[in-house]
Amino acid sequence: MANFIRFKVNYFTRLGQELYVSGSTEPLGNWDESKATKLTYCDNGDWETLIQFPASNNKVDYKYFVMDTNGEKIWESGSNRTFNLNDLNSNYIHEFRDTYQSPTSAENTYLNSSFFREVLFGRENPTQYSLIKQTQADKVIIHFQVKSTYVPPNHSIYIVGSNTQLGNWRTDRAVKLSDESYPIWKVDLEFSKDQLPFSYKYIIADKIKSVVHWEYGNDRWFTASATHASEYSSTTNEDRDFFFNDGEFKDSQLLRSAGVAVPIFSLRSKQGLGIGEFNDLHQLVDWSHQSGLHMIQILPINDTTVYYTWRDSYPYSSVSVYALHPIYIHIDSITKDPKILAQVNEHREKLNKLTTVDYEAVMNLKSKLLREIYSKEKASLDGNKEFLQFVKDSEDWIKAYALYSVLRDTYKSGDFDQWPVYSSITPEDIEKESKPNSKYYDDMRYYYFVQFHLHNQLLAASKYASAKRIGLKGDLPIGVNRVSVDAWVSPHLFRMNMSTGAPPDAFADDGQNWGFPTYNWEVMKKDGYAWWRSRLGQMSKYFHAFRIDHILGFFRIWEIPTTCVTGLLGKFNPSLPLWRSELQNNGLWDIDRLTQPYIRYHTLRELFGEYADSVATKFLVEYSSNCFNMKPEFATERLIEKNLNEEDAMYKSGLFKLVQNVSLLADAEDENRFYPRIEITKTSNFNELSDDIKTILHRLYISYYYERQEELWAQIALQRLPLIKGCTKMLVCGEDLGMVPKCVEPVLNDLGILGLRIQRMPSDSNKDFYHPNEYSYLTVNTTSSHDMSTLRGWWEEDRARSQVFYNKILGMFGDAPYFCEPYVSEAVITQHLHSQSMISIFPIQDWFGISSEYGSRDPKEEKINEPSNPMHYWRYRMHINLETLVNDHDFSKNIQRLILSSNRNLD
Missing domain, CATH: 2.60.40.10 (Immunoglobulins)
Incomplete structure (x- = not known):
């Protein structure tokens, strides 16, 4: 007998739109949109249709979609709806009254x-x-x-x-x-x-x-x-x-929670070895739990080993988006060998006493000990089912990572272009070298062994956190190292002649050049963004939420030629350029004048003073009276950095300014496309133009940076970000700081992605500060980030600004205290906690600031990163042991009081 099902759904369409139902069986078109069934409009937004199904034991999936007036099919969100025909009595008509699933x-x-x-x-x-x-x-x-x-x-x-x-x-x-x-x-x-x-x-x-x-x-x-x-x-x-x-349950409640942000390397415990380790998360979870916090945010934890020096301390320069950093392993948990444990104890006290991380000492020690442990354990690995299963589950990435690591160790460099073998690699090469008869096999298994234990330790910490109702929030770096495993194995996924970065902002006057290759999105799209799906799948094994570092890069990236050192000569990709015809139609004919460095003798006098003549002789060519070009060997920032000798190092900054002194950037791939140089009004190339030309060029500048790109960038983000959300169940948060387009907030809100709000960095340039009561629900708010001074550090940096903050934002009278006293830190944190933001998450240094005891450290020692310095050493360590924190119930109760009073408790 047949089953009759009436599909009925409520949806208010726009004029001309129609509603369809499609599904996994023939009566529903077998997911063929052209064979979907159109619903009939009834009344008050109700649409319905009656469909006959043959009697069967089949499970049926179905969904609705809207046919727009232009023929576009817009599917409802959420999971497929499901029913089983065997559950239905064929004597009756069955009515499915559905609620359309809003995206x-x-x-x-x-x-x-x-x-x-x-x-x-x-x-x-x-x-x-x-x-x-x-x-x-x-x-x-x-x-x-x-x-x-x-x-x-x-x-x-x-x-x-x-x-x-x-x-x-x-x-x-x-x-x-x-x-x-x-x-x-x-x-x-x-x-x-x-x-x-x-x-x-x-x-x-x-x-x-x-x-x-x-x-x-x-x-x-x-x-x-x-x-x-x-x-x-x-x-x-x-x-x-x-x-x-x-x-959905019609609910006006908005859940609000709080958390702590701290890098793993900054954790300090008695069982550590000069650096925080994955096992230390257990105690951090205990402290967070008793303090009423429900989220722990960390920095990236992937392997960054390239140089074998402290330069590898930079956590955003991963050499693998899958492999965990060996420095975070807890040695004591993976061996019972008394000789090895004796070595651990011998170094533990000395390393744990250090105020900051000694990256090289810790890494060298752990590498030595891990080699010794592996040499004793490797014979038994073939009988370790858990180990073998881990390797099998990870073979898509771990073989390539292990081979890369062995070659990196062999040639003492991660720069595969300089290796005498395998400077490029194929899947067949990787498979061949993964066989037992390969000379690299034993060393590759060492890396399997290390990753196996890192995985187990981090996974155990993640499960422990979840059991305590605390989510781990990871960090997704915007790029990967130019000499990473990913770039080695899949160079086609990257634009290797370009670098990622950021335009000038509060962090860096010259912009930032992170050195990572940009993504080749068109190529990634061809296989359904498999690399992203795999990468996020790996993260989701450990994390319940993640921060997209520089989410603006998913709208457009600040792309810088590899000939540059700073970020000033970058442009947005994608972006709508200024066309040659457009420039000419606006009266701008002398394109060379605008695109070539504008160097005149008076420019040299302003930059170099009494050394102007010497600079002109050494680095420039005079092509007309008092008019100069750079010599070819100094024509770019990268060439200046490469060819400048120590004696002339004092000229580097000035020579950079000469190269940067342009008004327009020419497109390397199309001679008819141009882009305004960021902060054009700070260049003499621009300021020494005639007033009418300056007016025209400035109008085009404003149009390029603040008007003409909005729709394009919104469309780009709506292609990429749903992909990110669709392949993971982690909560998605975005770091949307800097030069933020107007389209960003509405796009993030529609996708349910949380934006970031930092009080000292309002996106509105007319504001000195945000007030937390301005924040919308879909935001994460915080007092500072790893790229900034802590709250106490900032307070002492600019007395005039902290005075304004004290009176205007905190509403306190009189002179601001010279130091950020605990009552000030508490007042700031309290304001944030009482905001509408879904999550208030504060660096552990700022939580310490509410305590007169824990907040006594020099705040200059608590800054994690200096973004303007690409050679910064990431080595901040807490000055308090986790054991001390867990046992300090008064401090935890003080935090818990703030959580309760702001209604951010979830218990």
């Missing part, structure tokens, strides 16, 4: 993350769902279903309504729904005809229904549909089996 709803964006669904609201011992099958003609079965993540573990969802079956609105008689398919809640109820129609609502309540939270808005209603059965001779009964997909 911008909370349940389909930020709540659809492991941070919420596994960490904060993970459920144990779910209530089993029992399907009731329609059998009695005088009864009506309704299958209720509602979606809600935000239900505390000791609470459930209940349904209550206007008839006896639903308790006559008495909450003590409300019917509990099953959480077996959490966050979907289900219950099947049978109603007699005299109970129809009825109104109802869902509530969240504890086990004894003493605490009840009602969903907001109007009551939900059930009214039976008019029968359409006469169209089919197979049945004459009216609808009696209803499937109510009631969408």
Whole structure:
């Protein structure tokens, strides 16, 4: 016999739009959009259609999509809807009353993350769902279903309504729904005809229904549909089996939580070895738990080994987006060898006493000890099933990483272009060298061994955090090292002749040049962005949330030629250029004057003073009276850096300024495309133009940077960011600081991606500071970041500015204290905690600032990074042991008091 199903969904279309249903069986078109069934508009936003299905035992998936007026098909968000034909009684028409799944709803964006669904609201011992099958003609079965993540573990969802079956609105008689398919809640109820129609609502309540939270808005209603059965001779009964997909629990609650940010390398414990380790996260979790915090944010933890010196301390320069850094391993956990443990103890006290990380000493020691452990353990690895399974599960990346590491060790450099063998590599090469008969095999297995233990230690810490309802938040760097495994294995995925960076901002006057190759997005698109999907899949093994470093790069990247050292001669990619014809139509004909360094004798006098003549002789060519060009060997920043001898190093900054003294940048790939140089008004190339030309050029500058790109960048982000969200269940947060286009915030809001708010860095240039009460819900707020001075450090840097902050933002009278006293730190943190931001997460240094004891350290020692210095040594360490923190219950209670008073407690 056949099954008749009426699909009914409420959706308010725009004029000309139509609604379709498509699915996994022939009556639904087998997911062929051209064979989808069009729904008929009824009234009040309701669309419906009746479809006949052959009787079968098949599971059916389906979804709705909107056909736009231009023919574009816009699919609803969320998971596929599912039913089983075997569960349906063919004697009846079955009506599916669905709620259209909005792509911008909370349940389909930020709540659809492991941070919420596994960490904060993970459920144990779910209530089993029992399907009731329609059998009695005088009864009506309704299958209720509602979606809600935000239900505390000791609470459930209940349904209550206007008839006896639903308790006559008495909450003590409300019917509990099953959480077996959490966050979907289900219950099947049978109603007699005299109970129809009825109104109802869902509530969240504890086990004894003493605490009840009602969903907001109007009551939900059930009214039976008019029968359409006469169209089919197979049945004459009216609808009696209803499937109510009631969408989301209507909730006005906005969950708000708090956390701590600290690099792993900065953790200090008695069991450490001069640096923080993955195992130290257990104690950090304990302290966070007793302090009422629910998130721990760390910096990138991937292997960065290229130079074998402290330069490898830079955590954003990964040589593999998969491999973890060996420096974070806890030696004691992987060996019982007394001789090795004796060496650990011999060095532990000395290294742990250091104020800062001695990267080279720690790395050299751990590498030595790991080699010794491996030599003793390697014979037993073939019998270690867990190890073998790890290698098998990781073979897509670990073989290439291990071979790269062995060659890097062999040739004492990660620069594969300089290796005498395998300067380029193929999958076949990697597979060949992974065989037992390869001369590299044993050393490669050493790296398998190290990664295996790192994986186990980090995974154990992650699970421990989750069990304490604390999410780990990782960090996704915007780029990878130019000599990384990823660039070696897949150079086609990168634009190796370009570098990523940032235009000038509060961090760096000359912009930033991070040195990473930019992504070749068009090539990545061809295989469905497999590299990104794999990369994020690896992260999601350990993290419940992640920060996208420089999320603006997914809208457009500041792309700098590899001939540059600074970030001043970059341009946005993609961007709409200034065309040669456009320049000419605006009266700009002398393109060479605008694109070539403008060097006149008076320019040299301004930059070099009494050394102007010497500079002209050594580095320049005079092509006309008092007019100069750079000599070819000094024509770019990179050539200046390479060819300048020590004696002339004093001229470097000035020579850079000469090269940078242009108004337009010529496109290297198209002679008809040009781009305004950032901060054009600071160049004499621009300022010595005639006033009318300056006016025209400045108008084009403003158009390029602040007007003409917005739609393009929004479209680019809407191609890339849904990919990022779609291949992971981690909560996605974006670092959207710097030169932020207007399109960024609405795009992030629509996708449910959290933006970052730092009080001292408002995106509005007319503001000195944000006030936290301005922040919207989909934000992470913080007092400072790893690229900035701490709150206490900033307070002492600019007395005038901290005075304004003290009076204007904190609302305090009189003179600001010279030092950022604990009451000031607490006032600042309290403001942030009381904001609407979903997450307030503060560096551990700023949490220390609320304590007179812990906040006594010189704040200059607590700054993690200096962005303007590409050679910065990342070595900050906490001055307090984790053991001390865990045992300092007064400090934890003080933090907990702030959390409770701001309603950020989740317990």
